[in-house]
Amino acid sequence: MTRKTVRIAMNGVTGRMGYRQHLVRSILALREQGGLDLGDGTVLWPEPILVGRREHALKALAEKHGLEHWATDVDEVLADETVDIFFDAAMTSGREEVLKKAIAAGKHVYTEKPTAVGLEGAIELARLAREAGVKSGVVQDKLFLPGLLKLKRLIDGGFFGRILSVRGEFGYWVFEGDWQEAQRPSWNYRAEDGGGIVVDMFPHWEYVLHELFGRVTSVNALATTHIPTRWDENGKPYSATADDSAYGIFEIEGGVVAQINSSWDVRVNRDELVEFQVDGTEGSAVAGLRNCRVQHRSATPKPVWNPDLPATYSFRDQWQEIPDNQEFDNGFKVQWELFLKHVYAGADYHWDLLAGARGVQMAELGLKSSAEGRRLDVPEISL
Template sequence: MSVRTVRIAMNGVTGRMGYRQHLVRSLLALREQGGLDLGDGTSLMPEPVLVGRREHALEALARRHGLSEWTTDLDAVLADPTVEIYFDAQVTSAREEALRRAIAAGKHVYTEKPTATGLEGALELARLAQRAGVRHGVVQDKLFLPGLLKLKRLVDGGFFGRILSVRGEFGYWVFEGDWQEAQRPSWNYRAEDGGGIVMDMFPHWEYVLHNLFGRVTSVQAHVATHIPRRWDENGEPYAATADDAAYGIFELEGGIVAQINSSWAVRVHRDELVEFQVDGTEGSAVAGLRRCRAQHRSATPKPVWNPDLPATETFRDHWQEVPDNGEFDNGFKAQWELFLRHVALGSSYTWDLLAGARGVQLAELGLRSFAEGRRLTVPEPVL
């Protein structure tokens, strides 16, 4: 098998997500397995070029993983004709400008979300990429989680009958940083740095709802900053100016109603950090990151409300585990493989910058819905 090398500029890999999921568990994992088999006798071998602002951190990562190329000079990397793909996992506020520069340099682009801080910027990125003729993709990792893949299998198989509603619960307690170190970076809680749970999570909910159940047609949201004071990485207190919780109601095509709570100020009393319950006329299911359990109408118990007596049924026992029926790879790696095939072979790919703009639009409208105290229509964005 012949080997074809693809050089990928990776900007932002010193951050938690960029490092763990995109570098180590995706591209380095692909290298360890001998590259990506393109099916034509060729193995596509990714060659990361680490890019960032902190020289010492980049050098340490390169040494740790035996990589030879790292730099703080983004312009030099974008000017290098041997670099084919630019990947961005920076803070949100820095992403749009870097993507513009990469597209102008003729690079294919693959990026974390949100792609920009506003809809117009996100749409302009899609327009620029389309005009430049470069291939482009946006990370939509939750579609590749085992639990949601099983849920999609139920949807595609008609298990639910007519789907009525979706209820989602996401979140966990992020420590304030004073007596225990926070699990998330401090910029997440500063609006001036592009932080906020709405801008972080509503783009996720857009593509999950859109791809599994139908396009979002309206949004009504309530947003809160429950913890107004936090401590940063240096132990210094700061004002949390960004939202840390959002409670959204979304109407989908076909009349499906989705309710999703997102919070970094909630203690977990569920099986996984995110769970979606889907109810339909023929059955229901609850899906998390890895598990999915279902209950058909024929196996649905018939509870009777009586607050004077203790419950005699263990309701969870009436649900059946949906089997794996296959092997599930890391979700980030699975989408990287699809995007690399798209670049190398021109295979179809739907999770592009326009799809990313839909997520930015939903976040923008969610914040506006809260500010104006009303439900807003979500139009289909056009280039």
């Protein structure tokens, strides 16, 4: 076996997502398993370079995990010809600029979403990457969740018959920060810093709906800020200028209708933090992060509406759990593996910057729909 070292500049690894999912559970996990076998006698060995603004935090992470390379100067890292891939998980507001620099430097780019603050910028990134001949990838992690993989298995097997509708519930209560520390950074609630739940979550809903059910053709959304004042990391109050909840209706080619609620102001009364119910003529399913339950047409009970009598049975008990039937690896790690195989072995891969642009488009149209109070068509985009 031949070992090939791949140097990956990882920008934003001091943040929650960049550190936990991308560094520890993806890149370091690949190193722990001995690298990534390409199947042709080559093993890729990822060598991360930690990049960020806080020198002390980067140094601490490097020492904790026994890593040699870290830097606070992005331009210096991009000028290093030994760097193969640039990854970004830093603040949304600075992503477009740093990705442009990485593409201009000839680096393959892999990035969190949204890829830009507006559709025009997102399309420009996709165009620049294509013209530069560099490979690109956008994180679309929810496609690799066990629950949604089981749901995809049901769709591919024809379980639903004709799919009629999708109902999604996502969210949890994010503490305001006054008497309990908030679970999300304060910039998430400032529109001027790229915050807002529409910008954060509508790109997810676009690729989930697109990959599982078809292209989204229209969006009708209401975005709002339920909690106008929050407290930042220093305990100081600030005005929330970004939306913290959004309620969307999405039409999908072929007639499927999806309704998805997204909120950081909801207390969880469901099995998982996100759940999708899919109803079809032959059966229904409820899929979450890990689990998936079904009810087939032949096993559907006959509920009778009678408000004068209490229910004597549990509706949840009338559903059947879908077995795993396979080992599910961390979804972020799986997509990293696919992207690396795309870059170094020519494997098929379509979650690129153009796919990321569709997510930016969805968020942009969602905010516009909410501001104008009307349903908007979703034009197809291309380079």
